[in-house]
Amino acid sequence: MEIRPIVSALLRNKMAPLLVAIQIALSLAILSNALYIVNLRIDAAHRPSGLADEASTFYMRISSNQTMSLVEQNDNQKRLLQAITSVAGVVSAADVSQMPMSQSGWDSSIALDRKQTQSSVEASMYQSSGSLVNGFGLKLLAGRDFNSADVIEQDPDSDLKIPENVIVTQTLAQDLYPNEKNYIGKSFFWGTGPDAKESHIVGVVERLQTSSAQISAEGEYSMLLPIRTPTSYPMFVIRAEPGQRDRVISEVEAAVRKADVFPLRINTKTTEKDRQIRYGNEMALVWMLVVVSTLLLLITASGIVGMTSLWVSQRRKQIGVRRALGARKIDILRYFITENLIISCMGVVSGSLLAIGLNQLLVSQLELTKLPFSYVFSGAVLFLLLGVGAAYAPSWRAASISPAVATRST
Structure with a gap:
């Protein structure tokens, strides 16, 4: 099949192919950068904190209304730490000024x-x-x-x-x-x-x-x-044996209350909870970009299906004449698939350049790293396959039209 007649036909009806090509270009530019940001955010949200076992690590701040001197504060910290380490299942414990990911x-x-x-x-x-x-x-x-x-x-x-x-x-x-x-x-x-x-x-x-x-x-x-640092509200980090964290939390709280004659206020928090809160915005952004990317794919596919279906309905007589002159179903199918591939290629080339340009803007404004070419290439392949897949059903319906039906006057 010659490409030239197909290109000539597209040039005679520029608007619809141009709109679809623009849609593919914009979708490719947005999708490739969005998926790259998704990957960066997922990697960031799951990067190791350095702690040996986050699932078994928690910390607690202990305070009371008792007025203590610096010496008494030091003695109190030592007494509390001793009470914590006496609990079965505690692997390690230490006073600490702050925790990773606690903000x-x-x-x-x-x-x-x-x-x-x-x-x-x-x-x-x-x-x-x-x-x-x-x-x-x-x-x-x-x-x-x-x-x-x-x-x-x-x-x-x-x-x-x-x-x-x-x-x-x-x-x-x-x-x-x-x-x-x-x-x-x-x-x-x-x-x-x-x-x-x-x-x-x-x-x-x-x-x-x-x-x-x-x-x-x-x-x-x-x-x-x-x-x-002597303080009346010390904080301790405690690492429990694997699988024992919740039990250890309960027993440690009971142990420190027993070690002090004054009522205590105990605020306990897990490192897992800190990670969840710290990276909550990142994961929300990930899901938002995934939804937007999915919608872009659906809208682009719908545009290709709609355009191809419109062209099939407009060319029913032309298809019937070609079928009457000996064109096979595969010839009709190949014609429409090739036509959509040309449009998709136009969109993919433009979209690849636009994706790189958009990434340069994001690099300068949001301090992102450069977009790897693999994302652009994968996006280009995806949209080419999407173009073929979306055009296949209406193209097959066109190829299945009999010459008698296609040439019948309406």
């Missing part, structure tokens, strides 16, 4: 040189007098965990004391020292200026999401600080 916590600016005019990065600060490497179940890649000599005492009514030694995540270390492979012993400063305090890296953990859990690499800019 509540402290960050600090750090720099490599006091002479810098701006800090290098912002990092999330996890403070504890115990071992958060064990408490969180973090994977220590290099160096060591803190020991008792590293822990400093913090007065809650004064400025934050800066520990000499810290543990950082691998992502933070790589950003601070991109040309280094060994980060142990490296130093940085808390802020800039001549009064900026210095700390040294003694350990590197594989990962630990920040309390904000940003989507970018900054979502793993975290550091552990060996600081004991």
Whole structure:
């Protein structure tokens, strides 16, 4: 079959093919970028936090109306921690200042040189007098965990004391020292200026999401600080044995109430719940884009079916004449399929260019990464197949028209 007669026929009736091609182009541009964003958001929502077992990890903030001195607050924290660790099924427990993905916590600016005019990065600060490497179940890649000599005492009514030694995540270390492979012993400063305090890296953990859990690499800019801060409302992270979390929560709450003669207010939350809340918007966006993409496919398919059906009804006599002159069903079918392929190719080529342009806009405005070509290619193949599939039924009906019926006057 020659392509030229088909193209000539399309040029004589430009409007309908042009509208379908534009529809395919817009759908391809939107769909490829939407699916890419869906994939990015799903990956972000399911990325590991760094905790060994999120399903078994929970934390609780314990407070009372009792007025205590700093010494009494420290003693109270130790008593509560002892009560927590005495519960069967508790793998580890430690006091902690904040939790990953909780959307509540402290960050600090750090720099490599006091002479810098701006800090290098912002990092999330996890403070504890115990071992958060064990408490969180973090994977220590290099160096060591803190020991008792590293822990400093913090007065809650004064400025934050800066520990000499810290543990950082691998992502933070790589950003601070991109040309280094060994980060142990490296130093940085808390802020800039001549009064900026210095700390040294003694350990590197594989990962630990920040309390904000940003989507970018900054979502793993975290550091552990060996600081004991007296407080009347301490928070503890507890890791239970697999499958025992709910029982352990109940027994830990009972144990800490028993350990204190004053009434306590206990606020318990699981890491799973924090993840669900933190990434709730991402998953809502995912479902919205999936629905929009599905509707685009249905609308595009409907447009192709409608256009092909219209052309079949307009060409009934032409089809009948061709059938009377010896054209086979396969010839009629091939004609309409080829016609739709040409229109689909026009839309796919335009849509591919439009998809790349739309992605460039998203990269500049939303800080997305560049759209991989595989998404554009897959989308192009999808819409070509969609064009053929949507045109097949009306094309087959056209091929099934008998010459007598097609040429009969109405």
